[in-house]
Amino acid sequence: MLLFNTQKELVSHLNSVSNETTSIGFVPTMGALHAGHLSLLEESMKHNAINVISIFVNPTQFNNAEDLAKYPKTLESDIAKIKTLSDSIIVFAPSIDDIYEGKTVASPFNFDGLEHQMEGKFRPGHFDGVGTIVKRLFEIVKPNNAYFGEKDFQQLQIVKKLVEKNKIPVIVVGCPIYREPNGLAMSSRNERLTDEERKKAAIIYQTITEARKMFATKSAKEITDFVNKVFDKSTDFELEYFQIADETTLLPCLRKSKTKKYRAFIAVFVNKIRLIDTISLN
Numbered sequence: 386m387l388l389f390n391t392q393k394e395l396v397s398h399l400n401s402v403s404n405e406t407t408s409i410g411f412v413p414t415m416g417a418l419h420a421g422h423l424s425l426l427e428e429s430m431k432h433n434a435i436n437v438i439s440i441f442v443n444p445t446q447f448n449n450a451e452d453l454a455k456y457p458k459t460l461e462s463d464i465a466k467i468k469t470l471s472d473s474i475i476v477f478a479p480s481i482d483d484i485y486e487g488k489t490v491a492s493p494f495n496f497d498g499l500e501h502q503m504e505g506k507f508r509p510g511h512f513d514g515v516g517t518i519v520k521r522l523f524e525i526v527k528p529n530n531a532y533f534g535e536k537d538f539q540q541l542q543i544v545k546k547l548v549e550k551n552k553i554p555v556i557v558v559g560c561p562i563y564r565e566p567n568g569l570a571m572s573s574r575n576e577r578l579t580d581e582e583r584k585k586a587a588i589i590y591q592t593i594t595e596a597r598k599m600f601a602t603k604s605a606k607e608i609t610d611f612v613n614k615v616f617d618k619s620t621d622f623e624l625e626y627f628q629i630a631d632e633t634t635l636l637p638c639l640r641k642s643k644t645k646k647y648r649a650f651i652a653v654f655v656n657k658i659r660l661i662d663t664i665s666l667n
């Protein structure tokens with residue numbers, strides 16, 4: 386395993402080991418790695434000769450100072466986990482200054498409206514931060530393939546749009562969601578939950594799984610009412626949003642169309658910790 390803390394050192398190393406025919410696979414993360422992150426790396430390793438993972442808690446995508454301050458930082462154990470996969474993986478863990486060069490601000494992006502739905506509504510500026518860091522990292526690493534989780538499905542669609550609009554020569558690959566045995570989607574933020582909260586958080590996956598069952602016979606409104614009721618009854622969990630949306634446009638589903646693919650998206654707070662999940666409905 387090779388660790389680089391500056392883009393200069395990383396680029397110089399990549400230039401020395403790659404040529405036009407070596408494929409570079411890239412997995413951007415914010416660290417506190419779990420099996421979901423590692424599954425992206427494994428997918429990358431199947432298809433690329435050189436594999437890079439970045440670990441960088443990107444300040445410009447946080448709209449909440451407490452969320453940023455409390456985001457888990459576990460570089461040593463992250464590196465130990467990466468080593469269990471292979472010794473040849475390249476880790477890029479830059480400082481904020483190395484990436485932002487003194488100007489820690491996001492650039493504005495237009496993602497054709499994808500940025501105005503769900504996470505974009507509830508986390509103002511979030512996708513400008515995501516667009517800024519992903520574009521920057523793509524410019525540094527110049528990957529052939531980049532791997533993103535469907536857990537952040539809106540982000541995945543936005544990164545695909547970023548690549549398309551900026552004509553960046555990278556293939557963006559979506560990877561399935563890894564879950565805890567009780568169904569809770571793995572997330573770095575789960576580390577902040579108590580054991581009790583982690584157990585109870587199974588309600589999120591249970592509810593969206595029920596929503597998927599209902600989707601065969603019920604309208605989006607009926608399903609949304611059902612989900613609202615579930616969380617109204619809960620004393621531990623507060624629903625921020627539940628939305629059934631078209632997978633491509635991310636616009637809310639008002640009337641179901643047989644030709645469209647739909648997905649349910651959910652964001653829930655437990656004790657100020659924000660958890661998101663998503664499931665394909667048809």
Ligand code: AMP
Pocket residue numbers: 413414415416420421422424425532533534535536537560561562563564570571572573
């Ligand atoms: P993060 O470190 O949370 O920014 O996530 C880095 C990448 O890992 C993103 O592409 C996420 O979508 C992906 N990821 C996060 N959680 C999971 C999960 N449970 N299963 C699969 N991929 C995930």
